[in-house]
Amino acid sequence: MQRVSLKFLAKELGIAEGTVSRALNDYPDISQATRERVKEVAKKFNYKANQNARRLATGVAEAVAYLMPPNTHAISEPFVSQLLEGLGSSLAKRGWDLLVVQASSPETEAETVEKLSSSGKVSGVVISRPYKEDRRIELLKKYNMPFIVHGRSVNSADYAWFDVDGEKAFHDGVGVLADLGHQRIAFIGAPTDYNFGQVRLDGYKRGLASNNLVLDNAIITITDMSDDAGEAATARMLDLPQPPTAILCATDTQAFGALAAIRANGLTPGIEVSVLGYDGLDFGKHTHPPLTTMAQPQSHSGEEICDMLLAIIDGGNPVDYQELRSAILVRRMSVGPPRPQ
Amino acid sequence: MQRVSLKFLAKELGIAEGTVSRALNDYPDISQATRERVKEVAKKFNYKANQNARRLATGVAEAVAYLMPPNTHAISEPFVSQLLEGLGSSLAKRGWDLLVVQASSPETEAETVEKLSSSGKVSGVVISRPYKEDRRIELLKKYNMPFIVHGRSVNSADYAWFDVDGEKAFHDGVGVLADLGHQRIAFIGAPTDYNFGQVRLDGYKRGLASNNLVLDNAIITITDMSDDAGEAATARMLDLPQPPTAILCATDTQAFGALAAIRANGLTPGIEVSVLGYDGLDFGKHTHPPLTTMAQPQSHSGEEICDMLLAIIDGGNPVDYQELRSAILVRRMSVGPPRPQ
DNA sequence: CGCTAGACCGAAAGCGCTTTCGGAATCAAC
DNA sequence: GTTGATTCCGAAAGCGCTTTCGGTCTAGCG
Numbered sequence: 001m002q003r004v005s006l007k008f009l010a011k012e013l014g015i016a017e018g019t020v021s022r023a024l025n026d027y028p029d030i031s032q033a034t035r036e037r038v039k040e041v042a043k044k045f046n047y048k049a050n051q052n053a054r055r056l057a058t059g060v061a062e063a064v065a066y067l068m069p070p071n072t073h074a075i076s077e078p079f080v081s082q083l084l085e086g087l088g089s090s091l092a093k094r095g096w097d098l099l100v101v102q103a104s105s106p107e108t109e110a111e112t113v114e115k116l117s118s119s120g121k122v123s124g125v126v127i128s129r130p131y132k133e134d135r136r137i138e139l140l141k142k143y144n145m146p147f148i149v150h151g152r153s154v155n156s157a158d159y160a161w162f163d164v165d166g167e168k169a170f171h172d173g174v175g176v177l178a179d180l181g182h183q184r185i186a187f188i189g190a191p192t193d194y195n196f197g198q199v200r201l202d203g204y205k206r207g208l209a210s211n212n213l214v215l216d217n218a219i220i221t222i223t224d225m226s227d228d229a230g231e232a233a234t235a236r237m238l239d240l241p242q243p244p245t246a247i248l249c250a251t252d253t254q255a256f257g258a259l260a261a262i263r264a265n266g267l268t269p270g271i272e273v274s275v276l277g278y279d280g281l282d283f284g285k286h287t288h289p290p291l292t293t294m295a296q297p298q299s300h301s302g303e304e305i306c307d308m309l310l311a312i313i314d315g316g317n318p319v320d321y322q323e324l325r326s327a328i329l330v331r332r333m334s335v336g337p338p339r340p341q
Numbered sequence: 342m343q344r345v346s347l348k349f350l351a352k353e354l355g356i357a358e359g360t361v362s363r364a365l366n367d368y369p370d371i372s373q374a375t376r377e378r379v380k381e382v383a384k385k386f387n388y389k390a391n392q393n394a395r396r397l398a399t400g401v402a403e404a405v406a407y408l409m410p411p412n413t414h415a416i417s418e419p420f421v422s423q424l425l426e427g428l429g430s431s432l433a434k435r436g437w438d439l440l441v442v443q444a445s446s447p448e449t450e451a452e453t454v455e456k457l458s459s460s461g462k463v464s465g466v467v468i469s470r471p472y473k474e475d476r477r478i479e480l481l482k483k484y485n486m487p488f489i490v491h492g493r494s495v496n497s498a499d500y501a502w503f504d505v506d507g508e509k510a511f512h513d514g515v516g517v518l519a520d521l522g523h524q525r526i527a528f529i530g531a532p533t534d535y536n537f538g539q540v541r542l543d544g545y546k547r548g549l550a551s552n553n554l555v556l557d558n559a560i561i562t563i564t565d566m567s568d569d570a571g572e573a574a575t576a577r578m579l580d581l582p583q584p585p586t587a588i589l590c591a592t593d594t595q596a597f598g599a600l601a602a603i604r605a606n607g608l609t610p611g612i613e614v615s616v617l618g619y620d621g622l623d624f625g626k627h628t629h630p631p632l633t634t635m636a637q638p639q640s641h642s643g644e645e646i647c648d649m650l651l652a653i654i655d656g657g658n659p660v661d662y663q664e665l666r667s668a669i670l671v672r673r674m675s676v677g678p679p680r681p682q
Numbered sequence: 683c684g685c686t687a688g689a690c691c692g693a694a695a696g697c698g699c700t701t702t703c704g705g706a707a708t709c710a711a712c
Numbered sequence: 713g714t715t716g717a718t719t720c721c722g723a724a725a726g727c728g729c730t731t732t733c734g735g736t737c738t739a740g741c742g
Contacts (some may be wrong), residue, residue, distance in 0.1 A: 019720090289629075358692090712716105
């Protein structure tokens with residue numbers, strides 16, 4: 001199979017290489033006639049420009065990278081999949097590529113970002129779930145690489161981001177529980193070196209204050225975002241002299257574990273102990289009982305993030321691209337009024 | 342920030358560009374001394390080769406693409422995430438890139454494959470969940486692009502693949518149900534234009550035969566792979582004059598829906614009606630009751646698939662890379678003996 | 683001390699495309 | 713019929729790297 005290049009087409013058409021290129025790229029200084037002739041022959045021979053050459057010549061990569069969250073198994077988390085899907089389809093429409101890159105280890109992360117920035121492979125990158133202080137963000141800024149973060153770090157004034165207001169969500173979350181009559185509301189949180197972990201904790205605390213509830217460290221557990229961790233944390237807190245009547249979880253997955261622990265204790269989630277999750281996973285419909293949760297409006301966030309990034313690549317000011325969304329409550333069966341004692 | 346190129350380094354070092362390149366790439370005709378000197382300066386200036394130039398010059402892309410399954414929302418399916426993660430980490434170790442590409446629409450799929458093959462962007466591709474007759478596979482063969490398919494099409498003799506034996510799994514699946522005493526075993530399947538859909542159906546039918554059970558089309562429903570579809574199918578079959586006592590589902594997600602339909606009918610899954618899923622999703626632990634399922638051994642399949650593909654890119658014969666795995670039964674609570682009538 | 687091998691490096695030719703620049707051809711207008 | 717403006721295209725110079733080829737220099741040998 002003869003590799004069909006510009007040169008080949010040019011020879012075939014009897015015109016210059018540069019002319020073929022300009023015709024294909026719709027330059028205005030090419031007559032309608034030759035433009036059509038060129039395109040026709042190109043299609044006939046199924047010509048596809050060599051992307052590497054094109055990128056080298058133009059200096060634009062027409063590709064963006066998604067930097068996987070640092071912890072392992074992150075991609076299996078639904079939010080990553082959702083995001084990737086949105087990015088992918090949005091990019092595909094413009095003919096751009098989506099690179100998904102994983103740092104092989106936390107140590108090589110900086111290296112990875114640097115390589116991404118200097119190697120010309122991509123014209124922009126999106127990262128998610130930043131730490132409070134995130135090295136990647138600093139690096140990206142330093143290298144002047146357009147980027148957008150899905151989430152925020154503590155200091156988010158000078159870059160583009162797309163985030164859901166976790167502080168508000170958790171503040172309001174204790175609100176719904178308190179309104180139901182709960183006085184002793186536990187919190188299962190995520191590691192606070194993640195900014196979202198910190199923020200959700202902050203929201204919880206502020207929610208307590210707003211409802212004149214006392215903060216009790218005994219019913220606050222910071223742990224990782226797995227169902228097993230949620231289960232262990234719940235089991236422990238249920239054994240307390242004064243167990244909580246409701247549990248607020250930083251992630252749905254933790255909440256799944258919480259439900260299991262409650263049942264294992266012979267109690268009924270939603271009746272004896274309420275559980276409120278966060279994420280809005282569809283799976284939550286199928287838990288026992290179905291999980292009440294605060295859903296991230298992530299339906300088209302991938303597309304939106306992509307659009308924002310593209311705008312920045314086109315020269316937009318990152319600061320103009322900061323979007324804050326609100327979570328919305330999905331009422332299912334795991335939250336109810338406290339049982340009268 | 343001065344773009345640091347080979348030329349820049351060469352000038353800095355006072356030696357020729359080509360020499361710098363050869364030093365960096367460990368050519369044997371460079372003295373130990375200059376090699377070290379070059380590498381040191383390269384590191385000092387944080388030199389990263391422009392990948393586009395490199396790829397253009399060498400003709401090798403050092404990247405592979407994952408072609409997303411054609412249906413929408415496919416990426417949210419756990420198997421895709423798992424695969425992507427394995428591919429990504431495996432590739433990262435070698436410094437290769439992972440492209441995830443989505444055809445913007447089914448019509449443009451062929452176009453997408455052709456572009457992938459001709460544009461020099463990648464040196465190999467992996468696709469999953471092929472149709473019985475899959476256009477992409479034909480195209481990939483035609484263009485002589487190294488590839489491996491996750492799954493198989495009907496005619497899988499002449500390319501590389503990695504698959505789980507769905508036929509056997511479903512044959513054995515009706516076996517475990519039959520051994521428990523079930524006589525009326527329903528099947529909720531996936532569209533049979535997907536090869537895996539066909540194969541699972543075939544396995545089910547053969548399982549019926551092996552256990553001297555009659556095949557009744559009334560309790561076979563081919564539908565799509567969502568929980569809602571599973572729920573609807575189950576609801577319908579439960580309303581039959583002779584409802585099934587057990588239901589075999591092509592995917593766990595359908596099984597989740599089946600559980601819901603059974604409960605909605607006032608019955609208890611695992612007691613009155615058994616449900617056996619397929620996929621081995623972790624989330625199945627949290628359904629009500631926990632889902633018994635046949636798990637795909639997908640822990641490191643991404644890595645394995647990557648290794649196989651790389652071997653083919655290195656000139657290996659695709660036919661030598663065909664791996665068939667077996668699903669394993671994960672016993673949870675949704676399967677039990679039929680209730681004596 | 684002259685000569686032949688290596689060892690090491692410089693020069694240059696691409697890789698396949700884009701894009702600028704200028705020249706030829708065409709056309710209108712005087 | 714000449715001029716000036718247009719239109720259209722060819723030529724050529726890169727983009728930043730790799731890789732071949734040949735030349736210089738040193739070392740080793742007789």
